[in-house]
Amino acid sequence: PELPPSGTQARVADLEHAPAVALFARRAQAARPSFRLTPDNVSAVAAVCRRLDGLPLAIELAAARVRVLAPDQLLRRMARPLDVLGMTAVDVPARQRTLRDTIAWSHDLLAPDEQTLFRRLSVFAGSWTLDGAEAVAAIDGETAIDAIEALAGLIDQSLVTTRPATEAGETCYSMLETIREFAVEQLAASGEIVPAERAFESFLIRLAERAESGLRGPDQLQWLDRLEQEHDNIRAALGRVLDRGDGRAALSLAPRLWEFWRARGYAAEGHTWLAQALTLGQISDTERLAAGAFAAGKLAIDVGEYATAERQFQISSRLWHERGDTRAHAEALGALAIVKLNIGAIDEAQRLLEDALEISRGIEDARGTASTLLNLGMLAREDGQSDRAIALLAESLSLWRQLDDPKWIALSTLNLGSAYHLAGRGDAAQRLLNESEELYSHIGDRYHLAVVALNRGHLERDAGKRDRARRLYADALRHFEPVGSIEGVIESIEWIAVTLANTEPVDALHLFAATAAARRARNLMTLETDARVFAASLAAATDAAALHAPQALHAGAAMTLEDARERAMAAASSPERPRARADR
Template sequence: MIGREQELAAVQQLLLDPATRLVTLTGSGGSGKTRLALEVAGALAERFRGGVHFIALASINDPAMVPAAIAEAVGIRETGGRPVVELVKDHFRECSHSPVLLLLDNLEHLLPASSLVAGLLETSPALKVLVTSQAPLRVYGEYEFPVPPLPLPHQSHSFDVLTRNPAVALFAQRAAAVKPDFVLTADNAAGVAEICARVDGLPLAIELAAARVKMLPLGAILARLQSRLELLTTGARDVPERQRTLRNTIDWSYGLLSEGEQKLLRRLAVFWGGCTLEAAEAVCNTRQDLGSDIFDLMSSLLDKSLIQQRAQGDQEPRFAMLETIREYSLERLRDAGEEEATKRSHAAYCLVLAEEGIPELSEAERAAWLARCDLEHGNFRAALDWLFQTGNLDWAFRVCLALFRFWDMREHLTEGRARLENLLKLAGAGFGDERAKVCLFLGAITTAQGDFAAAAHFLEQSLWFYKDAGDQSGIAVSLNALAVTARDRGDYLTAQNYFEESLACWRILSDRVATARCLHNLANVAKVRGDYARARRAVLEAVEIFEELHDRSGIAWSLNQQGDIAREEGDVAASRAFYECALLAFREAGDRWGAARSLADLGSMACEQGDHSAAQAAYRESLEIFAAVGHRRGIARAWEGLACLALARGDAVRALSLAAAAAHLRQRIGAPLPPAEQSRLDQHLQLAWESLSHGEGKDAWAEGWEMSMEAAVQYSMQTESAMSGSLDQ
């Protein structure tokens, strides 16, 4: 029983407990319920002196025939014309002096026989019953014991970790059974892990896939697993026909469903990554043709192990299905002629959810929307794929434009850019207003990616579109975006000119919020150029507007900007005071991102002043906030600050490791430091490289580069006293 040692022990303990009379092993088809039950029965044979009886029910279709199957298994002869059920009850009543275990295998299609089970248990106190079923019996005293798929491996795990994974071990065992020279190695373990993950860790599917090793290399098996149901066929001949292929196993389960349950299951297949009950009703019952309440149908599918429930703390739970079942259900959806209508409903639901983030939201509301988008990310991708495939550009534009904030704030930059560029290609010369926004958003994304040539191209297109349409607001936004791009590439004069142009537009439009934000941006560039007077005038005007509008977050950002200006001018005391006031203001406004930025600035200043303890505390809190809100560019910035702190403390190895972790994270999300900032960081790190030998420097860099984000966060949180410890990888 590979990977089922804990379950084996737990079920045995349950059946030996005097208080437990009925245990039902539940789980999806192919999860290994029967094999586990047989192992349990074998292990407990000596403890049940009255006998252990196995009753296979797969071939029985009538619940009324279950008593006869039990009678045959235990050796009861029909006599005197009495009903078989009475004979069975009499038999177990007479066995009350010795404990008996009855194993009823595959009861899911005979659930009306649950009353028989309850009656037998009432008749004989010495009787215990172990049931395997995709659904619980729902009788008094039943202990439901879920049998989940085997734990999924991850191909990135080390070879040592993969060899201990039950799914991988089962595959290796079964592959060696059909091909004796098959051995799990460091070279093939990742491929085996991916195969096991592709089939959801289902033991039956793993065994069927392993059987293909005799004819196919692992790479070919993986390629063919694009269609799991076609590959995973021809199982052992000594098992029921329905268990010889994965399709037969799921066919069996599907055939037991009511018409409403079948409709719901196949329609649920359009969801990727699960759904809420609300989403299921919105997408799967648009025609009100399910015949029953959605809650009852979902509960039934859950009971029958065809969908799984995932708890979300205090939030509404989500429901998902194994990929093997989803693939089967999609086939059924196509066969029923419902694919287009259901996918359209799914896309409509995703559109509504995405557009909930378009208005200006409070930070709490924005955080809630982003968290929901995180959960629905797979559904957004599926909806957009379908919209692109079917040429529904109206909805595709709406979804993409609504998701820009999600892609930007959650740093899915590569994905966002690919979607928007593809949209422009498909749109051709149409959708003028939408293309202007897409170009604007592409300019922002490519700027964050450091692709300044592409950014300038997209933003100039956006500006042209808005000028052609006479859209003054769009012109102002495009000029502001061009300024940001010029600033990040280090062309500060051009950036200041663009900001001044944008500011003039906002003044004409009398948009006070946009005017204040543009003034804030202008102050930043003027400061970098050494034009402190212009910077101060701009930021003070911004403060005045933010105060007039009661924009506490805007006030906080302007305070932080004044700290930057004072710092550039060499007024350390004033700069620290502004940063501390900004931090307090951010906290009062509930702006966690802003608070983390002020903490990073305080950490940088403390490091420059030699107050290493204060710098460590500030950077640590900044990192904690960035990690909590999931802002990876912020995490990288905190690591870069901590790298400079480590260097100031004389720890060159730690400095290079932290800088490498930051560089690797930026590479993964496609968001490099702006050239000027990267140049300053490189100058700092040069001291670290020079203080170590070439090999030591390379090793330190490699160690940080190879750390996972979680390990790097843990490493960077270490206090000074713990820094001599080894890296946790």
Template sequence: MSEIIRLKAHVRIRESARPHGRRGRPVNEIMTLPRHNLPKRASHFIGRERDVTDLRQLFDSTRMITLTGAGGIGKTRLAVRVAETMLAGFDRVRFADLSEAVGPDAAVRAVADTLRVVDDRGVHEAIIAMLRPQRFLLILDTCEPSVGPLADLCTRLLENCPDLRILATSREPLRIPGETIWRVPPLSVPARTSGPQLSLLRPPEPDVAVVPGTSLRPQEALRYEAVRLFVVRAGSARPGFEVTRDNLGQVIELCRMLDGVPLAIELAAARVRVLSVRQILARLDDQFRLLVGTARDLPARQRTIRATVEWSHDLLSDDEQTLLRRLSVFATWSMRIAEEVCAFDTISREQILDLHASLLDKSLVTAGPEVGGRAHYHLLDTVRGYAAERLTAAGEEALVRDRHLDFAVAALEDSARLAVSDLSWPERLAALRRTDHHRENTRRLLAWARGHRPVDGLRFCVALRSYWAVRDATGEVVAHIGGLLEETANEAPSAIRARALALYAELTLDGESVGTAASAADAALKEARNCADPGALTTAYCAMAQVGLYTGDPDTAHRWATETLDLARDNDDLVAEIVALNVLGSLLLGRDRAAARALFEQSLAVSESINEGWSIARGLTVLGVIDLPDGDPEVAARALTTALRLFDDIGSARDSARCCAALGRLAIRTGDHAEARSRLVEAMRLSIASGRRLSIARAVAALAELAVAEDQPVRAAALAGAADSLRTEAHPPGRASGRIRAFAEERLGADTAQSAWHSWRSLSVERIVNEAVEFPTVLPSVPLTPRETEIAQLVGAGLSNRDIAERLTITSATAARHIANIFGKLGVTSRDRLAEWARANRR
């Protein structure tokens, strides 16, 4: 038998050297191999059209491409799809599955078996002899268990087989000359919006998973590969499934939480058989139990997310496994953070760089954007979850999280000290963006500090005071600070508690309860007086002054602002000096604008002396607003436009909204209503992005002022009434509210004005916004027939088509035709707009 085998090998090698047939293929090769052995796909290939095209083109300039990426990212499917599109360009295409190849020579022998070569002179030589005369595409799938032997094989093949192309898949590169590495990205998902959507402005229903809304329509969302994959696979699992406006936001958030990883998305979609998308989303905290599949066409290592990650983990060295599990505490990190936090016991600081590079090469660590000149990294959520389990099992979780908190507190306190120096504005902006990038780390550190290290948690919060002022932190942050204050009632030093209580007061001022802020400010003052820390006392005075201003207590505000100013100047606390001058200036706005301007100009000068762009922009905004009634419009426009540029650089939606609203009011004053509409709509968009109900109320109120200028009393009253309804008891109606109501009563009469005032107050926030930015195109005196006028008035009274038909003894269809004619004559597109016109033209 062995002689027969050797004879076959000898014949095959000899025949491969014979003259080729008319298409350049060895004569015997046609008989020995089918044209290709690509695995049949059990489901349709979705997405990655650009990747397929680019990879095909890349083979024009390179002979070997290695597709790398994390487990489940879709390397094998992409390789097979590329090969399918290239069949016509090769004599033969062979797919070698190397996932079961164990041992130093097993992978090379698996390649030989796939090619059906028998080696009597050595397996490498037999493979080379087989491939040398052919135009051949060789796909080597799952190379990571045998990188060394396969690297040697591929090097020799590329040297000896000029018409060979190799397409490999591996979780790490083979690192050989001529290899082009192609990192397979996750599937595309819709980007997150810059701020919370309208659905998040209202409290969620109990026991319901909340997801960000989306402005995309279903058909638009299906342009994204991850969404398309989920919808198609979910439709296979439950025929009839489709994406709708009701579940679209949940589908998108699901794809985001799964990092756009195809395997995870497919396993989640399979759960649609028994769970709704909302239920799947709510259960994603336990991905490893939820994301389990039973598809027989998948190898065992890809039938669960756990098996996929475990496969990669088991190929790591001990030190690589240790670093990976320690990295799981971060949402994102730079090399410096990894070196400071993860280097202890068995891993030295000097080892981190090489170990980290190895994890990156093996697709377990993912490179992210460069932030502030430093490369940043993260783990895919599936990898992080598995690594976190290993960290807990190793008994290292508390130690690593404590080290992370220690590092963060020290770094932030250093940054806070630098913030009062003469940093340039670009340096300040870079620091702001670094903190933005680490926002999820901030959440994790705060959650860990509560119950474990509450005093250090307060230090962490205090160090972020300036950042949270710029970013308008509320909600979750305030809850964490409140919880930390409760935990440290008898533990934290007075100086730390005083600063933390003052911060808590400042962050709750613009919320639902000014009373909470006042209590916190009082407590801060008491703590500050118990310690010999001038900085803590200044911070407490600042909080007291701001509480006085917000609660309408000018005497209290003036007293504490004056105390703050004196103490700040004595201690060279420029940030506190800015706050005090702003409070004193605000107290004078309604009485002495010239004196107020002088104080705000002083504040602006201090801000400019330390290049504090956010304070500069706020100062310019106030100075522009002061000039709105009767100042030089060009001066006001320059101040507001400069401020808006700074706010846009910072990314402060709340402040940009106020600035846009002021520019809109300036346009109203100059009679440019088209510019006013544009500015005020932008103010509304930014207010929504800020996620603040009060900000939306202010934008609606500004649109009410435009309606007055455009002589639309019904719309003006409806907008002003809605703006008041969006405010809370802590935020009384704006100064223009009474003036707008008087205007509406004068034009419409008291009863009609009252009806208009309340017409939008019961609407949802989203409906109010939609109505506010839909400007009427109504002509005030368009002639209608007597019957049309009568029907318009009945619509204005709230009657339906059926009610109108019964009232006028006509059919509902006739009433509908009349209303359609009225729409055409008046240029309106909804019954609400027609009702508004009817109320404004009531006879």
């Protein structure tokens, strides 16, 4: 039957009328006539049904347990449903006395090759495609199982289900979790678990190698979607290789995924995986260590850990230089320059970027040249050189359009739009920001959608539309939060405070003081162009709050970042009031 809705917003009435919950209630009443669905137990019943994948037999077996267990107790015991669910009734076939018996009966009807593939497919934590099934169909050089025929048999026995084809036209397959649990047991008993896991990991490494190349071209959206589809499998593989201390395998997989993790909002998770992988790397394996350090540095920037990013890019730059990989060395220098820019070391950033540009142009690396021009344009923009920034960013954008790379086109239009805004050319800025937003929406990059929202908010603020600016800053905050960008959250709150400085000065002072404390605690600097606006708005709010200013600043400094976030979001949802007049 249809599963009940999930999430905290699911209403009791919706849960009660879900077919799976209704089935549970009927069978529970048959086992214990006094059982009733109540607001206190319906959520637990729904969770049990979801844990059992909506399987009617499994739900009936679970409901029979209410003779001795309340729904909450049953849910807590559902970590391994196959061990929990059974019945002692004599009016059902023996094969249906327990869930394990039912699955085992279907399993025993399989041909030998089908049984082999069934257990090996349990290494997939999520869905898989035909090429994934073929990867585990032959291990240790044995004769390959015909994966297509074996899958057909598994589907006929309802042990494997199919999902709609992807945009690339590939059919996806999966197992219900209760069935996968049985398959895992069969794999462990077969003695094949180690070679099956190695085949699974090798498949994902090969996929990541292809994706790494695909993410640097016009097909990057398809590759992002493919990696999203495989993400649960990737997590499972990384967990296994790290558990057994296999640094070579971990560094063959994780560094190739940083662009996916960044684009799809998993920067914090990816940063954690990479940090663990790097601790297992062998000193002699310089290529993988260099790639891992570079990837870790990229994601460290996103989570606001600039000291970590600087250290990783220095390691990466040195190792690539020692290996004689000029292109990768220049790329690491450019990344290090961005860290220097964010910590206020403008002169060092300029020197590093000039070195990187000379290298990239010397080896005729179009991508390296385009990315370095972009970084030089960002540097000129932050240094107040609007005309130079626009020229550099426009040149970079032209190159990226020639290379037909959507991600870099989006980043270039975003930064060029920001430069036009600072130069007072709002119409040109809006056009470029709209293009960037459309591209990032297709890519699914929430971090950069947040940055676009900030910049669009600046345009509205400049036009005197503080309410609209505040809502855009709140949109940015909502994008930054799930991707783990603490610095982005802080900056969004600061810009909301700017819009409150004249009309709600006490609230603005609360937010300015709270974000200043959060920056100090995390050693985060403010870009000079932003710092000037914040300082002016802080002064205006202090003047408007008059005698209330010291108390407001003291109270704000004691607020947690979460408190400041709640205060900022509340302000963003409220209409603007007339300009405040404080007592003096």
